[in-house]
Amino acid sequence: MLTIGFLLYQRQDIQWGKTLVFFAGMFFFDLTTTAINNYIDSKDNGQVLPFERRNALLIIYALFGISTAFGLYLAYSTDLVILVIGGICFICGVLYTYGPLPISRMPLGEVVSGFFYGAIIPFILMYINMPKGTFISYSLSFETVSLSVQVVPMLTLLLFSITPFAVTANVMLANNICDLEKDITVKRYTLPYYIGKKTALYLFAGLYYMTYAAEILLVVFGILSPVVLISLLTIVPVQKNINKFFKKQEKTTTFGVSIMNFILIMGAGILSVFLSVILDRIM
Numbered sequence: 001m002l003t004i005g006f007l008l009y010q011r012q013d014i015q016w017g018k019t020l021v022f023f024a025g026m027f028f029f030d031l032t033t034t035a036i037n038n039y040i041d042s043k044d045n046g047q048v049l050p051f052e053r054r055n056a057l058l059i060i061y062a063l064f065g066i067s068t069a070f071g072l073y074l075a076y077s078t079d080l081v082i083l084v085i086g087g088i089c090f091i092c093g094v095l096y097t098y099g100p101l102p103i104s105r106m107p108l109g110e111v112v113s114g115f116f117y118g119a120i121i122p123f124i125l126m127y128i129n130m131p132k133g134t135f136i137s138y139s140l141s142f143e144t145v146s147l148s149v150q151v152v153p154m155l156t157l158l159l160f161s162i163t164p165f166a167v168t169a170n171v172m173l174a175n176n177i178c179d180l181e182k183d184i185t186v187k188r189y190t191l192p193y194y195i196g197k198k199t200a201l202y203l204f205a206g207l208y209y210m211t212y213a214a215e216i217l218l219v220v221f222g223i224l225s226p227v228v229l230i231s232l233l234t235i236v237p238v239q240k241n242i243n244k245f246f247k248k249q250e251k252t253t254t255f256g257v258s259i260m261n262f263i264l265i266m267g268a269g270i271l272s273v274f275l276s277v278i279l280d281r282i283m
Helices: 002-009 016-045 053-077 080-095 109-129 151-178 180-185 191-195 197-220 226-247 256-282
Strands: 136-140 145-149
Touching: 002 109, 002 151, 002 256, 016 053, 016 080, 016 109, 053 080, 080 109, 080 136, 109 151, 151 180, 151 191, 151 197, 151 256, 180 191, 191 197, 197 226, 197 256, 226 256
Parallel strands: none
Antiparallel strands: 136 145
């Protein structure tokens, strides 16, 4: 929604057919990765699945097949860039908890989840809706393969992606901080294990502050309307939640502040961007 608001503010025509296909593929693949996570976790921690293991596996295959079909159709109706980027998304999504060395058991969970949710999703949406060559152009032949990247649009994407990246990464970071001691007992060494809980808490706060800095820069560079600055007011409840988490890091009582901050920051960002679209059309 944030990316669609951005595209509307930039007066880009939305390819609703492709956009809906992407949303469907993304939705079913998100269900797939969650199902894989639960299936794998149930083998390690004794968690009881709501289905027999054989049926649970069939559900995973079905979800994966549906999401793959949507992804391949989107790639067919777009180009090789979407096929390659989408393929990387699928590989990382499956390997997040599956395989001999799952990503979730390494100090990469925050970066990987934040990058794919915060940067790749906006990139794909922008790529399929903006004019061909806006971000990447390529040519293939038997003799050469050439690829050119447009720097300014890519920098704009990266700046735009800071907010969804940071709030998504912080959900994972808060989870890993709360589970630090328990994770160590099962030999799951996440980012807080390597940098220490105190540093992890400062990183938790710093990522939220980055979202507000990015928002100001987006306005300064004329990428978004000054209207979106009203969402800066969310820093008051967000800071209260940060303070609450600093006092206690507990899954049952304080982990939820990361979800609340996600909703506050992303919700305010989406509403303010769409408000700027409406005001832009009126004026």
